Amino acid sequence: MGIYRDQVVPRLVNLACGMKANDRERARVCSGLHGRVVEIGFGSGFNVPFYPEAVRSISAVEPADLGWKLAAKRLERAKVPIERAGLDGQALPFADNSFETALSTWTLCTIPDVAAALSEVRRVLVPGGTLHFVEHGLAPDAGVQTWQHRLNPIQNAVAGGCNLDRDIRGIVEAAGFEIRDLDVYYAEGPRFLAALSLGVAVSA
Numbered sequence: 030m031g032i033y034r035d036q037v038v039p040r041l042v043n044l045a046c047g048m049k050a051n052d053r054e055r056a057r058v059c060s061g062l063h064g065r066v067v068e069i070g071f072g073s074g075f076n077v078p079f080y081p082e083a084v085r086s087i088s089a090v091e092p093a094d095l096g097w098k099l100a101a102k103r104l105e106r107a108k109v110p111i112e113r114a115g116l117d118g119q120a121l122p123f124a125d126n127s128f129e130t131a132l133s134t135w136t137l138c139t140i141p142d143v144a145a146a147l148s149e150v151r152r153v154l155v156p157g158g159t160l161h162f163v164e165h166g167l168a169p170d171a172g173v174q175t176w177q178h179r180l181n182p183i184q185n186a187v188a189g190g191c192n193l194d195r196d197i198r199g200i201v202e203a204a205g206f207e208i209r210d211l212d213v214y215y216a217e218g219p220r221f222l223a224a225l226s227l228g229v230a231v232s233a
């Protein structure tokens with residue numbers, strides 16, 4: 030299980046997340062990031078080319094050593110300082126009010142205690158700071174939802190704890206964020222996996 034989690038899952042993530050088809054979402058979600066940014070679930074750094082100039086620094090939070098290693102080329106080319114500053118979104122090693130903006134892409138599906146992670150993100154954002162997110166999750170259609178619930182245990186087992194059926198809007202709001210923009214739509218690919226929520230939420 031350790032080898033699968035440490036060696037196989039980060040490579041699967043690297044393949045799936047590295048698809049060019051995701052670039053449109055990455056460009057959209059990174060737009061408006063500024064100042065000090067905390068990125069939870071940094072993975073292999075596929076957002077790096079999309080950080081806007083207004084970003085001053087990135088504090089990356091990523092548990093997988095191999096993910097961080099696979100980010101090397103993108104880290105070399107980065108135009109802003111990026112530090113692997115934490116290992117677990119559920120317990121962020123930062124003082125309150127440390128960041129102007131936060132970023133999460135295809136990560137809220139996987140963090141075991143996602144409520145704790147979002148509460149941590151709120152704590153470390155300045156008042157009025159924003160969380161930019163693009164996540165796959167519970168689809169808008171009942172038929173697709175049924176399949177998401179059915180397939181969830183398999184996805185969970187093969188994809189390192191990833192869940193297909195989390196209600197992204199619901200969990201972001203339950204953590205005390207106010208949704209400022211939200212686009213819920215199907216990207217390319219099988220609908221049970223491609224139901225995306227892309228938006229910006231404000232820490233009240």
Ligand SMILES: C[S@@+](CC[C@H](N)C(=O)[O-])C[C@H]1O[C@@H](n2cnc3c(N)ncnc32)[C@H](O)[C@@H]1O
Binds near residue numbers: 076091117119
């Ligand atoms: C599907 S990948 C997305 C990676 C990256 N955000 C991207 O868009 O390419 C999910 C990421 O969440 C990370 N992750 C899992 N548990 C985590 C936790 N407790 N805190 C922070 N990140 C976590 C995984 O290691 C993985 O890199």
